Amino acid sequence: MQRDPRKRLRRLLVGVLLPVAWACGGSTFPDGWAYPETDRPVTAARGMVVTTDVLASQVGLDVLQAGGNAVDAAVAVQFALAVVNPEAGNIGGGGFMVLRWSDGTTAALDFREAAPFAATRDMYLDEAGEVTDASVVGHLASGVPGSIAGMWAAHRQYGTLDWADLLAPAIEFAEGFEVSPRFLGSMEEGMVRALSRFPASAAQFLPRDGQPPLEGDTLRQPDLVRTLRRVQDLGPDGFYRGETADLIVAEMERGGGIITHQDLAAYEAIWRDPISFTYRGHTLISMPPSSSGGATMAEIANILERYDVSEMGWHTPESIHLYVEAFKRAYADRNHYLADTDFVDVPLERMTSPEYAAERARTISRTAATPSLDIGPGMESAPPEGQNTTHFSIVDEQGNAVAVTTTLNSWYGSKVTVAGAGFVLNNEMDDFSARPGTANQYGLVQGERNAVEPGKRMLSAMTPTIVLSPDGSLRMVTGTPGGGTIITTVFQSISNVLDYGMNAAQAVNAPRVHHQHLPDQIFYERGGLDAATVRALESLGHTVEERGGMSGDVELILLEDGLLTAWSDPRRGGRALGY
Numbered sequence: 001m002q003r004d005p006r007k008r009l010r011r012l013l014v015g016v017l018l019p020v021a022w023a024c025g026g027s028t029f030p031d032g033w034a035y036p037e038t039d040r041p042v043t044a045a046r047g048m049v050v051t052t053d054v055l056a057s058q059v060g061l062d063v064l065q066a067g068g069n070a071v072d073a074a075v076a077v078q079f080a081l082a083v084v085n086p087e088a089g090n091i092g093g094g095g096f097m098v099l100r101w102s103d104g105t106t107a108a109l110d111f112r113e114a115a116p117f118a119a120t121r122d123m124y125l126d127e128a129g130e131v132t133d134a135s136v137v138g139h140l141a142s143g144v145p146g147s148i149a150g151m152w153a154a155h156r157q158y159g160t161l162d163w164a165d166l167l168a169p170a171i172e173f174a175e176g177f178e179v180s181p182r183f184l185g186s187m188e189e190g191m192v193r194a195l196s197r198f199p200a201s202a203a204q205f206l207p208r209d210g211q212p213p214l215e216g217d218t219l220r221q222p223d224l225v226r227t228l229r230r231v232q233d234l235g236p237d238g239f240y241r242g243e244t245a246d247l248i249v250a251e252m253e254r255g256g257g258i259i260t261h262q263d264l265a266a267y268e269a270i271w272r273d274p275i276s277f278t279y280r281g282h283t284l285i286s287m288p289p290s291s292s293g294g295a296t297m298a299e300i301a302n303i304l305e306r307y308d309v310s311e312m313g314w315h316t317p318e319s320i321h322l323y324v325e326a327f328k329r330a331y332a333d334r335n336h337y338l339a340d341t342d343f344v345d346v347p348l349e350r351m352t353s354p355e356y357a358a359e360r361a362r363t364i365s366r367t368a369a370t371p372s373l374d375i376g377p378g379m380e381s382a383p384p385e386g387q388n389t390t391h392f393s394i395v396d397e398q399g400n401a402v403a404v405t406t407t408l409n410s411w412y413g414s415k416v417t418v419a420g421a422g423f424v425l426n427n428e429m430d431d432f433s434a435r436p437g438t439a440n441q442y443g444l445v446q447g448e449r450n451a452v453e454p455g456k457r458m459l460s461a462m463t464p465t466i467v468l469s470p471d472g473s474l475r476m477v478t479g480t481p482g483g484g485t486i487i488t489t490v491f492q493s494i495s496n497v498l499d500y501g502m503n504a505a506q507a508v509n510a511p512r513v514h515h516q517h518l519p520d521q522i523f524y525e526r527g528g529l530d531a532a533t534v535r536a537l538e539s540l541g542h543t544v545e546e547r548g549g550m551s552g553d554v555e556l557i558l559l560e561d562g563l564l565t566a567w568s569d570p571r572r573g574g575r576a577l578g579y
Contacts (some may be wrong), residue, residue, distance in 0.1 A: 035511065035527065041504035041558070041565040044578020048564040049073060050555040051392040052574035053182060056080040056089070059169045060394055061577045063161065070394045070402040071099065071158040072166060075151045077392050078406060079170035082147070083224065084177055086205070086424060087186040087411040088388040088481060091227070091239070093426040094146030095389075095406030096287045097154055098274055098464045100474065102399035106276070106466075107157075111150025111269040112290045112457040113143030113428040118258040119454050124434040131434045136441055137194065139257030141414040141427035143458065144267045147406060148231060148239040153269040167232040174225040174422070176218045182573045183219075186388075186411050187212040200251075200417040201424065223422030240264040247421040255416060266455075270342075277352055279305060280498045282475060283468040288348065292338040293463025295351050296487045299330035302357030303364075310499045315511070315529065317536035318366075324515045324522055324542065325364045327488055328375050331517035334487075336377035339449035340457040346449075347379050369541035372520035388412070389462060389481030393555045395474065395564055401557075403464035405479045405486075410441065431458035441483075445518045461486040467494060475559055480552035480569070485514045485523075489552035497558060504558040504567040512551045523547040 042048075049060035059080040060073040068076075074097065081089025097109040124135045134140045155163055187205075195201040196210060204221060206212055213219050230238035238244060245264045252259045274285045275294025279301040286294030303326040312319040333351055341348075350356050360378055363370065389407035407426070408414075414427040433446040440446070450459045463486050467476035476497060480489045489512055496507035511528025515521070521543045529537075534544050550571040557566045557576075568574035 036509055036570050039503065039506045039509065041567045042576040042578060044564045044566070046397045046564075046579055048395050048557050048566045048576065048578035049077065049392070050394075050557055050566045050568050050574065050576040051077055051081065052088075052390050052553055052555065052568065052572050053081060053085050054575035055084045055173065055177065056392070057568070057575045057577045060392070061579060062169070063166065064396050065579060066161070068161045068396075069158065069398065070396040070400040071154050072161045073394045073396065074392070074402045074404050075155050075159060075163075076166040076169060077394070078147065078151050078404065079167050079228065080173060081390055081392070081406075082423065083170050083173040083221065084183065085390055088390040088406075088408055090145075090406060090408050090413070090424065090426065091147050091231070092145050092418070092423045093406060093408040093413060093428065094143070095150065095404060096291050096460070096462050096464055097150065098285055098287055098403045098466055099158070100285055100401045100466045100468070101158075104472070106274050106285050108272045108274040108287050109150055109154055109269055110272050110287075110290060110457070111146035111153070112460055113146050113426055114267060115143055115429065115432070115452055115454055115456050115458070116258045116260065116263045117454045118260070119429070119452050121452050123452060124429070129435070131438050135430040135432070135434050136410065136427050137415055139252055139255030139414065139416055139425075141429050142257060142259060142416070142425040143428040144259055144263045145426065146267060146269060148236050149267055149269040152236045153271070157271075163235065164232045167228055171225055171228045171232065174221045174228055176220045179213045179215055179217045179219050181215055184212060184215060185572070191411060194415045195412060198416050200419040201412070201415055204417050204422060205412075221422050223420055225422070227421045227423060240267060244421055247418050251416065251418045251425075254419070275348070275352060277301060279494070281470040282498060283472075284465055284494070285468070286463055286465040288341070289338055289346055289459070290340045290457035291460045291462050292334045293461060293465070293487050293490070295338060295348055296330045296334040297463060297465070297491050298352035299333060299357055299360070300326045300487070300491055302352070302354050303329065303361045304495075305354070306358065306361050309495070314496075314500045315533065317533055317540070320513055320522070320533070320537060321366075321369070321540055321542070322364070323513065325370060327515040328370065328372055328517050329360045329363070329378065331515070332372070332375045333377050333379065335445055335517060336447045337379065337449065339459055343453055343456045344449045350379055367540065371541075372517050375517065389483070389486070391464065391479035391481055391553065391555050393477040393479060393557045393566070395477060395557050399474055401466050401474055401477045403466055403477050403479050405462040405464045405481070407462065407481065428458055431460060439518070463487050463490040465490055465494070473559070477557040478554060480554045482552040484516045485512075485551050488512070488514045488516075489554060493554050493556055503560065504556050504565045507558070508554045508556050508567040508569050514547075514551060521545045523551075525551050
């Protein structure tokens, strides 16, 4: 029997309200997805891999069981996702890795794409100064890919198994894998039209006379096989130099892009110091710029630390109001101050400090929403001024933890497949401020600091995060795709555990809300708020809107009483596997 999502059940746990069966099959999205009944996570004693695709999760688990560590598994998973999850998994994009080793070592690896050296500040404006779609679709939308360099850097620093062995599963998949419903979920009519514009994309992904494969078909990608074998044999030289580089540059020249051999040869992944802060006595370790995730989430957490939201209850008008007011202020600072720290001076220490959060919190009213137009960047003394992605979380038998978020930006990135090489190029150039003060495809209105510059890395919202218990032991590994919603989704997955005592499945399944300063609206997932809560938020002055589709794809591992527990977000249908 279906239940009305407006009457979803709640139960009392450690004195606070928790969701048990929000909707239980009653709140169904257009594609048939419903809030799941299950709240029982996958458990394991030794190692865990959680990704958006069961084939990739199995590859990672096989690596762990063969004696590899979490980084070995991450490399194998990254390449597997580039084949079986081509709308977001990639070798033509980039991303971020956060790791915490069992000896306490922490590190953050930035393999974000970079602007080509020929890029110019106004390259996406027409003669009238208006923003064009050239940063979203086509050859000019692509930054220099970083994924291969990132995986190579991680493996050289921490890997133990042979590089070539870690690529072998991806090559096998590229030779042919059975198409699943999850894969076909990206092939809606508009996407088919977009891919059809580019012959190599149509040939690779629309093999049935210009239409996608059917469930159960075997998708074969021979050009990608050859590219992966070059990377298997030569490492990054098999991508940034030689035949693959020649194919990328030829594709650029054919379509009016600007990536050159010089751009490819100069690209490097960069090790950076993670952003670290505390919330409810736990230490959170996340990405620094060129990701905005860690700093923005630190400001949100530091503001909400001042309130006992657990006493207010989960998803009550009072708790949502405070979340949203914290989100607004943190995103206002994110959009104004944050950018590639190799190019601009960013006030990270102040933005992530409890003292600054206290200043921001003093401007919050408990009884009325603050209009976003009244919330500007808060550090006046500071220097003047991505949606398809995928995340995976891994913990190995030694307790080493890796969180990786990687992206092409939109589904299938720029929609351009490199002819003869078999992979899609990103459209990450849209994450720059094409014209400061104008929204990008995710509605993020960003500032001058994130303007296009040659060699610069565009600002990202990706937020791979590791959480430590008060005693310093590993507690949680989490992250998600979702463009501008990534930061708020990751924070809610953490808060669901630390504030409301949820287990891994409950924390991931729970409906989500989002606010990013502009537009001045609370977005919530379909069926995620009941009518009374919406009315109460509106009475506080909030504009509340039910969003289309789903928010994020969280892949979460949680340690409970010495046992690994995990859940892969059912919104896209991945899998947690452990042993």
